[in-house]
Amino acid sequence: MDRNLYRGEAINSLIDAAYRGRISRRTFFRGLASLGIATATAYDMAEHATFAHANQSAQNANLKGEYDYIVVGAGAAGCLMAHRLSQGGRASVLVIEGGGTNIEQEKISGPLGWPTNIGSDTDWCHKTVPMAHLGNRVIPVPVGKVIGGGSSINAMMWLRGDKADFDEWEAKAGPNWGFDAIAGRFKKLERYAGGEGQYRGGSGPIPTQTTALSHPVTRAVIEASKEQGIPEKSNINGSASMLGASQTDHNIENGRRVSAAHCFLMPALSRSSLTLLTDTPVWRLDIANGTCRGVFATVGGQERRIAAAKEVVLCAGAIHSPKILMLSGVGPAEHLRKLGIPVIVDRPEIGANLQDHVLTRIYFRSKTKMPAFEGTGVSGTTYLKTSASLPGPDIQILGRQNVFGSADIKFDEGYAIMPGLMKAKSRGSVRLTGTDPDSPLLVDPNYLAEQADIDTYVAGMQLGIEIGNARAFSDIRSEQFSLRGANKADIADFVRKTFVTYFHYAGTCAMGKESTAPVDEALRVRGVDRLRVVDASVMPTLPCSNTHAPVLAIADIAADLILASSPA
Structure with a gap:
């Protein structure tokens, strides 16, 4: 295991255990010191954690x-x-x-384990109703069941959004919710490892960094996007527009969530x-x-x-x-x-x-085993518009360093290109089934009900296939596995049968x-x-x-x- 990853997970586990009162102050202090935390810092952290646990125990008792x-x-x-x-x-x-x-559990603290939260004790484990436009598929509806909520079980991607998104908010709800307001809060809240800039924060409470820059899939996604006429961005959150090819940021520090x-x-x-x-x-x-x-x-x-x-x-x-x-x-x-x-x-x-975002994986076999996993496994992020008339991007395309979720290709013997539909027009609902709070909910995202969503997503999928087959991947790619020779109808059918939720319900x-x-x-x-x-x-x-x-x-x-x- 990477040394920074091990150290980060160890620190995270110690902190969480101390706040929950599972280890003594002395054990916490010694553990931090053994991991290279300065004595004065370790002492202050131990004092705070001990007092916090005692305070909350007293508050709950009274x-x-x-x-x-x-x-x-x-x-x-x-x-x-x-x-x-x-x-x-x-x-x-x-x-x-x-x-x-x-x-403190590994599936939360470690960047690699986040998918194992879905369907576990840290997920409320809702499901959709049978989706009428997806052949009656029933899809999991992950919702965080732990402090931190979704920020404790998600894929740790740290992205602000495009100016066009918040222009929409401002039009509907006023200037409190426009781009300048949101961008200002984004900057206030983050502590970006690349330093402060016009749209990036350097001293906020949330540490963020750009991960997996050295992984070959990251560079290949960016170069392949450039082959399709999509410009490269040096900093994905560094301008008002999200359009372009870059690598995503994550809220990770010392190898831990x-x-x-x-x-x-x-x-x-x-x-x-x-x-x-x-x-x-x-x-x-x-x-x-x-x-x-x-x-x-x-x-x-x-x-x-x-x-x-x-x-x-x-x-x-x-x-x-x-x-x-x-x-x-x-x-x-x-x-x-x-x-x-x-x-x-x-x-x-x-x-x-x-509303929700949806994602589909297009798999490619690699010539040799893929290099070691970096970050969360996401390598390269491309934002694009499927129509020049749109004010902002409607498709996000992610690269993945391995094959996740396939029964046909081994984990380390391929990579994936994952287009996401980000501005769907279809709208769904949440409804009750009874007055008992424990009664199941009727969650109906109404995925792909609008033909416009199918048309947009097929266009995004076609571009994803082009990116995965581009010259930039020639040193990595053996063959395209998914959707070989597919036409638009084939792609639409594939999407309906295989897409997964981002669990970005809103x-x-x-x-x-x-x-x-x-x-x-x-x-x-x-x-x-x-x-x-x-x-x-x-x-x-x-x-x-x-x-x-x-x-x-x-x-x-x-x-x-x-x-x-x-x-x-």
């Missing part, structure tokens, strides 16, 4: 009946909200997370103003007379009401935030009445507008200036006071990028809005 803010969900947005709202001790904050805290839980939640656990309650599902909001007064949650196996003096902030994600709202009587009236749920606010768009509580939007420009739920939604569900449209960084930008803007509305 759970209060009321807090200023209740944050529902400790995913990426919830972790940042916990940090910002509890900062300075100005307000008491309760964060309630349905999953656990075990982020750095999630939102690591950056925002864990450093705040020593504060007396913050309480973290885990393994605790929130099943309904307490709403009366048009005001959200708190939540109902299952605490230690018992149903309990906990009050919020100022606000409840839903950060449960694009699948669970609409679920909680609908169980609370806020959603499509007709749907709620059919289930016997009293309607508090009729909001037809809650749970609607579901849009189910979309923000907007129009009165029909479920939440307003300040992310307040229309029709219910003292209630906001802060997560990917508020995105009116998906950006062309992976969603972790945009979600954190949303949360940071939301924290300012909340704090400004309730001065100390």
